[in-house]
Amino acid sequence: MTNKDKNLVSEIAILDETSNTPEEHKHDSAGFLGSNTELLFSLICGVFLVVGFVVERFFSQLPMWLPLGCYIAAYFFGGYFTLQDAIEKLKQNRFEIDTLMLVAAIGAAILGSWAEGALLLFLFSLGHALEHYAMGRAKRSIEALAKLAPATAEVRRNDEIAVISVKELEVGDVVIVKPNARLPADGFLIQGSTSVNQAPVTGESIPVDKRPVDDPNQARTRPDSIDNSSRVYAGTINGGGAIEIEVTRKSNDSALARVVKMVSEAETRRSPTQRFTDKFERIFVPIVLLLAFILLFGWVIIDEPFRDSFYRSMAVLVAASPCALAIATPSAVLSGIARAARSGVLIKGGAPLEELGSLNAMAFDKTGTLTEGKPQITDAIVIDADNEEELLAVAVAVESLSDHPLAVAISRDGRAKLSGVQIAIAEDLQNQVGRGVTAKLGGQRAWIGKAEMFGSDGVPSLSAPAAAAIEKLRSSGRTSMFVRLGNRDLGAIGLLDTARPGASQALKELRSLGIQRMIMISGDNQRVAEAIATEVGLDEAWGDLMPSDKVEAIRRLREQGKVAMVGDGVNDAPAMANSTVGVAMGAVGSDVALETADVALMADDLRNLPFAVGLSRHTRGIIRQNVFVSLGVVAFLVPATILGLGIGPAVAIHEGSTLLVVFNALRLLAYKDNFQL
Incomplete structure (x- = not known):
């Protein structure tokens, strides 16, 4: 198995300006003839193999060096990439299938079986070329995410409009987005209304209506509080309205960029099955090597030439290589993660992908x-306040300092009810996690929170009327918040979420x-x-x-x-x-x-x-199928080669099983999201 196979996912580029390093190009099988060089070399190997076989079998009157030359040429083209990977592995002190294949091919040549050695290299190189092509589909599915955002943006600076690279965008820049164009950056609308197709990032099937923010200054200082109806993301598609957005994140920190990076790095979190196969390989490979070494001395026990014992040993090495097993789980994980990302679900690696199912x-x-997380005020029960306006005014003053969903609701709805009323400014907000908040207002300490906040941590308990008001709200299914100013229990506020x-x-x-x-x-x-x-x-x-x-x-x-x-x-x-x-x-x-x-x-x-969850269940099924096929083929080939199955058929079955598990994993890319409405 080549170095590109076992580490394919982890070597996927981070898909930004750091992706195309010389080191990565060195490991790329594209070669000097384009992206299909490995496949082309494999086919040339096959052509020389066929020509050499035909000449040797049917044109014996021709010079003997002609078929031999064809076989040698087949060795070159079939072994070119295999030799590269084997050398790279040996530099890392790793002895894997690439080396085994070369040893077997060289052994066949030493024994004079040039045709069989050429056949071995042809089948091996063709299998891996097709495997890389198939796995490239899953890789390209992830790379496509990075190409969603446009390369340039039309930005307004110093009352002038200029077209610049999205990498040059700064937080606070105002970007003009034309109808039906892709958005270049994360931000919020400051002018114009439209509908935005967010499916490339969030997976939502219906475009989302967008409008300008109510308060640009608040949006700048508290970008996390921007409502979804005004927030936009890089890579999404504008509808029919021209809009202007203010940038809140640089291009390398946008939601899309972070998703691409996390998806690209997801395979580093190995799944339970991956950990099992790794452990299995560490135990299995030494056993196979020992078995192959023992078989070298088969001629000592049974009456056969050393040539036959050597050949059988090479065949077992090839047959027992767990190539399909090594790629069975990573190929499924990569395809599953890519499919999920396409529907707006970010799964961070093989472990959660399997565990979810x-x-x-x-x-x-x-x-x-x-x-919804957008509760509304439904009740205001006055206890010791002058009126409902005082109760709401204190609550709004304090909760305006907080960004909790309940605080936002009280501030929003309270201001609407207090239209025209001057609201004081609170300060020194202190958050009591899970209970409520406290702040200073007009020289007094104000508290607003759950009933459980009162009577603990030095906060005086609620009065009987206050406790009764809370009970009334809770019995009707309301979320209740109590308001106290100094030593006065002003009253309770009821909210309802949907x-x-x-x-x-x-x-x-x-x-x-x-x-x-x-x-x-x-x-x-x-x-x-x-x-x-x-x-x-x-x-x-x-x-x-x-x-x-x-x-x-x-x-x-x-x-x-x-x-x-x-x-x-x-x-x-x-x-x-x-x-x-x-x-x-x-x-x-x-x-x-x-x-x-x-x-x-x-x-x-x-x-x-x-x-x-459905995708995870399907992925688990694909992984189990792949592991079963991989182990089954090894279990069949090892005894079969010991009993006389040749290297050529063993390689054909071996490579066939590897391709089978890859193409089986690629079925995940076509998984139907039946549960999305």
Whole structure:
């Protein structure tokens, strides 16, 4: 097996300006005649082999040096790339199939079996040329991602418009995008409205409507808070409206660039099957070498010439090489990862790709995962405030300093209700993770958060009327937040989030795929969690959980089997890290999600999860098939060559099995995303 095979995925270029190094070109089989040089050399080898055989068999009156010259030429063209790879391997102190093939071919020539040696090199070189061509399809599928973004951008600088390379774009540049053109950078709309086809990056099948941001200054200072309706990504396709976008990331740091890089590096995380085959090879190869050495002395035990014992030993070496086994899993992993990326699912390597299909349970965060993550104020219960306006004014002042989804909702809806009312400015925001926030307002300390924040860590407990208000909101399925200013319990605010469209259908599809247990784990009150769980069709809901409690919940679930944690990749990062597979929603706009999750759903759509699980199940099946075929062929060929099967047929079967597992793996590129709606 050539050096390009076992390390093909890990040697895929990072697909940017660092990709085409001289070292990589040295290992490229393209050669001086183009990308198909190896295949061309193999065919030339076959031509010389056929001519030499025909002359030797049917034109015996011709000079004997003529067929010999044809065989020698066949040796040159058939062994050219094989010799290159063998030398490279030997420099690394690795003795593999390339060297074995050369030894067998040289042995055949020493024995005078030039035709058989030429046949060996022809079949071996042809098999690997076709194998590289087939594997190149999966590689090109990944490389295509890098070509989505245009090479140039039309940018407005100093009241002038210039066309520059996207690599020269800086954060804050204003880029003009014409209708039906690809977007050159990540950013947000500042002028014009349009619909953008985000399928190349997120896998969304329907174009997404885009409009300018309401507050460009806020978008610049807090880019993570930009709404999806104003956020755009490099490589996506503009619709019919001309737009202007402000760049928020340089080209090498765009969502597309990070996805390409992570997909290209994904094979470094080896799957369980890959680890098994590596261990198997380390044990198996020395055994084969020992067997081949013993067979060299077969003439001592049985009545046969040394020539026959040597030939049998070479045949066993060729037959027992685990070439197909070595590429069985990497080819499937590469194809699976490439197929997933095409649908907006980033799977970081063979390990999560296999594990995703073997899960027993899934745990879901509530806010932003099963629900829209855009709650709205539904209730405002006044306790010790002068009126509802005072209650909301304090809440808006404090929550305006936070970017938590509940804080954003209170700030947004509160301002709408307080139209025309002057709102004070709060300062010194302090976050009590999982409970709420506190800040200074008008010389007093203000608190806003869950009821559990009050009565702990030195914060006075809630009064009886306040506790009753919280209970009333929770009993109706509301998320409740209480507001205190100084020693006054101003009142409670109730919010309601709505289930994501398609969440129920996605959960049904996951059940049909064999996920036996699905649980919501939420920081919200138990009743609120149960209300949402019932709406989306979950059987279990665990509420009132702090981030540390979520970690403990995942650990308990892992004791019972393999479990995935599905969340937003930020607040749920600790729980994801403790799960078998961490899955992040809407990761295209979140740096943290892309870094922490094992699987990232680039679009903010739960319906991509059944597709990912289905693809993983299919990939596991392909890997099992490949391993079975690989081991089966070796199990057949070793005794067959010992009993007399020739080198030529052994190589034909050997290379045939390698091609079979590669083409079987490539079927994953055509996997249908049946679960995407």
